[in-house]
Structures are given as C-alpha cells and as structure tokens.
Amino acid sequence: MTSDPYEEFALPDTELAVAALRYAEELTEPFVFRHSVRGYLYGRALGERRGLRPGHDYDDELMFVATVLHDIGLSEEGNGDQRFEADGADLAERFLREHGMAEDRVSVVWDAIALHTSAGLARRKGPEVALCHAGIGVDITGRDREELPEGFADRVHAAFPRENLAYALTDAIVAQALDNPLKGSPLTFPGELLRRHVPPGTMPDWYDLIGRAGWGDRPTAGG
Template identity: 30%
Template sequence: MLVPVRFDDLVIPDTPACRGALEVATGYHTPSLLNHSIRAYLWAAAYAQGNGIAFDAELLYVSSMLHDIGLVPEFDSNVVPYEEAGGHVAWAFCAGAGWSPERRSRAYEVIVKHMWAEVPVAEDPEGHLLELSTGMDISGRRTDEIPAEVRREVLERHPRLEIAKEFSVCVADQGARKPASFAAGFVRDGIVDRIMRNPLDA
C-alpha cells in the first residue's frame, strides 16, 4: 500500500443504479454470496485507494454486486459460463438504469474479466480491481495487501458465513456442466483446496 487506508475512507456511491444493484443482489443471492459481493467491492476500493488507482466507483460497485448473479438458479445458463450469463444480466440491468450502450458493455466486460488470470490495470482499471478483489475473497490471494484493520472491519460488518462451502459447490457444479469454462479450469487447478485454505477464514 502506498497510501494509508481506513475503512471509513471507503465510499459506496449512492446512485439509483447502485441502490438497484444492491437490491437485485439482496433479492437473489444467499446471505453468503451477498456478503461476498459487497466485500469484493470493498477490497477493490481499498486496494485502489492504497495504490493510487483511479476508477469509476459506480461501474465497479454495480459490477461487484452482479458479478456472480449467473450462479443463482434464476439466471444460471446451460449454454454460456456463469460470468458471461452474469454479464448479460448486468447489461440488461444497466439498460433499465438508463446507462448508455457503451457503459452497459463496460459492466458486461468487467464481470466477464473477473474470471481472467490477470487484467492489466492500465487497460481496464475496474476489470483489474474486480479480478483482484474476487480472487482475494474466494481463494485468499494477496489478502496481505489490504491493511489488517480494514480486513478486520470489513469481515466484522460483512461476515463470510458459508461462502467457502457454497462457492466450492457452485464452482464444481459449473465446471462439471461447462467443461470448457474458466470454472472448470479452476477446479482442475485445485481451486477448492485454495478456497478451504483462505486466510480470511483463519
């Protein structure tokens, strides 16, 4: 971290789109998946602030709230990977929110890219931050780059509940049904073991 970060410095944008995205996530996600989505935004915002990364907070928040919506039964797809399904849901949601076609496409891209191994920050800061923060929250990668006090506060306010168990089941199911997907590759590479060893659960 280049700049000191406190939990109280992390701002959730108060816009109709952000409120709506939280409402959708609350309505369709389990409590564990909802808290994961909120933490994904907070880890991303903390990392960005500490490292001087400028980002579109509304775009990142909406994408964070909807990035796993393709895992829920109502939006699961037997045709495309869950991140693509979630990206399409986000595109439709953002159209209803009045976003331009270009901005809707950005939400789709950010959600799809959260499954990439790496997203260059110079090319896509929001995609970079969501890819990084979801990896932190699910497998514990680079969690030491978030200040300990911020980690403690985030986990107290948005506890992990059963996310390790729930996400392990979800990713295994997605991998089995969609063998060409990123989820399947993650399963083959041992993602379930990494989930169960996440230092955030220690």
C-alpha cells in the first residue's frame, strides 16, 4: 500500500474532482466523508465487473463528483427543510454551478444525489446515477458485495475505515429529522428511520393517510 490512499486507488484528479472531494471533506463528518469515497470506489468496481469502462461507457468524473457529494445534506451547511437527499442535491447543484459545470451535467449529479436512497429508481437513470446508487448500497447494506474483486473491500476499509458507518449514518439522519420534522415526512426514507424513534402512532403510515383523506373511501374486500 502506498502512503497516499488517493493515489493508491487512482481517484479522479481533475480540477473539479479535487474541488468536490475537498468540499465534501470540509463539510461532512469524517465517517460520512470516508463513506462517500468508499461509495465511489465500490461503484467503479461494480461498473468494471459489469463491463462498464470509465471514460467510455460513463463519465467517471461525473460519477465521482456525485458520489463524494451525495451526503452533504447531512452537513450543517446542507441542513435545510427538505429530506436530506434533496437538501444535499440542491447544495451540490449550487457548488457545481459556481465551478462552471454545464447544466446538463449538473442535472445528472442532482439526480444521483436526490435518488441515492431510492431503490428501483436510480438504476433506471444513466450509468453515473446507477453506479453512484450501487456503490453507496454496497457500503451501507452490503448489497452486491460478492461482485467486488477478492480482497478489494479489505483494502478500501484499511484506507478509509468504516467507524460503524451504517449505524452512525442512520443516527445522523434521525437526528436531523427529530430536530426538524419536515426532514422526515411519512413514506420517505428518513421518515421510515424516524418512525422507530418517536412514540408509537406519532407518525401516520399509508393507511392512516388515505383514511384521513376526507373522500370517504372504504377498504375493498381484498384490503
């Protein structure tokens, strides 16, 4: 292993990529930042396993920027009144526009960040969005980890330690939603996490919502 993990793993080194990496490092807690780097590395590795070549089948800089910025909605600067994914996408959008990124590319990053918790949706977008989602998923839930090269995850974790990432990240999302209910609306991913941290019955589920709609609908025989 080299002394510099960024060189060891050949992270994109364009001016924009480096700026995005440093921006994410400045804004987010270390465990969030390292998760974001791991997400990129896993996404790239999954892409290679699936026959996708960076710079040919997808824009590697674009995927990198989206992945390293995907959780900036959990930072103090990114903490607004929307679910953290949308707050992060909006903050990334402003950052990238300030750095002169073309609007069509900014839109891809926005989609990747806003959809990174949306299973079944992100993979239907372009390869940059899909790989961002896939890499993040590996690091959180271990989904598709068997597709990674043998020993690769060990090398990545040695360079970018986990620090109980899955639970620490969950706690950060819940903390934001407890402080501001607008960030944990029912039926959203943050809302689902929040549900376990509030008194039973506090958060309506889907059946509660349709029951309160006021239209007089009644359950069908199959419901």
